[in-house]
Amino acid sequence: MPASASLEADGLVAGYGEVVALHGVSISAAAGAITAVLGANGAGKTTLLRAVSGLIRPRRGRVLLGGEQVAIRSPEQMARTGVAHVPEGQAVIAELTVEENLRVGMMARPGRRSRSDRAAALDQAYQRFRPLAQRRRKLAATLSGGERQMLVIARALTSQPRVLLLDEPSLGLAPRVMAQVMDLVLQLSRENGLTIVLVEQNARSALAVADHGVVLNLGRVVASADAEALAADVALRHHYLGF
Amino acid sequence: MTEFLQFTLSGIVFGMIYAAIALSLVLIWRGTRLLNFAQGGMAMFTTYMAIEVVYRTGSYWAGFVVALAAGLVLGAVCELAVIRPTLNKPPLNAVIVTIGLLILLEGLAGIFFGAQPRSFPAAFSIVGLRVGGTPLGVSRFDVFVAGAVLVTTLALAAAFRYTSAGLRMRAAAFNATVARLSGIRVARVITVGWALAGLLGALAGVIVSPSTFLDPNSMTRSSSSGSPRR
Known part of the structure; x- marks a missing residue:
């Protein structure tokens, strides 16, 4: 697996048409750590991920991967x-099908991967996500919500990413399944050393697994600290995180 | 009974032609949710190119190959030059642009090839086949038509299902955002889709024209009958 890299966003300004959703957001996600991005609806969390992955073009600011600036041209280029x-x-x-979804994930680096390497990546995915192995020939439409979340994370992992951006992975899942997803996020960071940026509305469970937390409000960073420190800050929790 | 057989067999052959036209329309519809009104115009243009080659070289197959190759190129060029600029614009823009493209192609065909209906040769004999004196209602050429469409369709289906290029096309068609986030160059995939549609349209053009005559509007008439109803 290629080495995980740190991810930094520096002064990102981005939006949709006339609406500016990010007013100069800077965050720094350390390599191999989980960085939680928190905040209410409309804080700019999703826009931040979309700007970093190239789904929207930032109007200003830089993105650095492993300390090196990357020119954001398109989502396909960022995936590669x-x-x-x-x-x-x-x-x-x-x-x-489930397997085709996983193979789509591997398109990010087609040239560099041999047939056996791709087969190994599929095997790895099935070992980590047992329920997917049993349903590999089934259409993804037939999966439950939790299995779908597993599949989209597994699909991202087959691309052997240096940074994983997760947008609301717990959204719409039953509490027990949600806990499993959070466990998985923790495992990916601790055991595989993956750099993860975790966007969550559910601040309490995100901070429980994160190393670092960033709080956004109306497109600006209002707090950035250790996850524990953020979780201990009662006033901040009350104001921005709702718990 | 004989009549029943004749109509069934010739119906199958006509169905095959419409299948080729429908497939070319569906390739673009699935990939981009756009009904390409210029499909018939593109097929008409490549068929005219084939006619010119056939008359000049005397070889049917040279014309056949030129038509298919021209279809591939014309499809890709139309997408890059005319459709690409309408990306991220309201969907109606692309529709209007395909109508404009149709008018342009029909106009150019009139200028280059004239508006007189032309007859297009068939690859094989168009004399009806007989079994023990009973006419079957289909000719050797009809058999070729059915075979060509069947082979092309099966080859395409297999490519979509079993190759990684096919998987890329399906992923891009079903969910462009996820495809792009997975590193698939969706814009390129769409160009390939148009090229394939151009190829299929060109095939339809050369196989339908022996029975319809060729004029600048003839393929649009055939295409309207082959349009998917939905």
Whole structure:
């Protein structure tokens, strides 16, 4: 697996048409750590991920991967650079089978991978995600919400990313399944040393697994500190995080 | 009974032609949710190119190959030059642009090739086949038509299902955002889709024209009958 890299966003300004959603946001996600990005609806969390992965073009600011600036031209180019963005809403390709979804994940680095390497990546995914192995020939449309979330994360992992961007992975999942997803996020960071940027509305469970936390409000960073320190800050929690 | 057989067999052959036209329309529809009104115009243009080659070289197959190759190129060029600029614009823009493209192609065909209906040769004999004196209602050429469409369709289906290029096309068609986030160059995939649609349209053009005559509007008439109803 290629080495994980740190990810920095420096003064990102981005938006949609006339609306500016990010007013100069800077965050720094250490290599191999989990950085939680928190905040209410409309704080700019999703826009931040979309700007970093190239889904929208930042108007100003820089993105650095492993300390080196990357020119953001398109999402396909960012995926090939090693940024895997898992959008919210368990975005499987419903019309494809589980295995085809995983093979789509491997398109990010097609040239460099041999047939046996790709087979090994599939095996790895099935070992980590047992329920997917049993359903590999089934259409992704037939999966449950939790299985879909597994599949989209597994798909991102088959691209062997240097940074994993997760947008609301717990959204719409039953509490027990949500806990499993958070466990998985923790495991990916601790055991595989993956750099993870975790966007969550559910601040309490995100801070429980994160190393570092950043709080956004109306497109600006209002706090950035150790996850424990953020969780201990009662006033901040009350104001911005709702717990 | 004989009549029943004749109509069934010739119906199958006509169905095959419409299948080729429908497939070319569906390739673009699935990839971009755009009904390409210029499909018939593109097929008409490549068929005219084939006619010119056939008359000049005397070889049917040279014309056949030129038509298919021209279809591939014309499809890709139309997408890059005319459709690409409408990306990220309201969907109606692309529709209007395909109508404009149709008018342009029909106009150019009139200038280059004239508006007189032309007859297009068939690859094989168009004399009806007989079994023990009973006419079957289909000719050797009809058999070729059915075979060509069947082979092309099966080859395409296999490519979509079993190759990684096919998987890229399906992923891009079903969910462009996820495809792009997975590193698939969706814009390139769409160009390939148009090229394939151009190829299929060109095939439809050379196999339908022996029975319809060729004029600048003839393929649009055939295409309207082959349009997917949905």
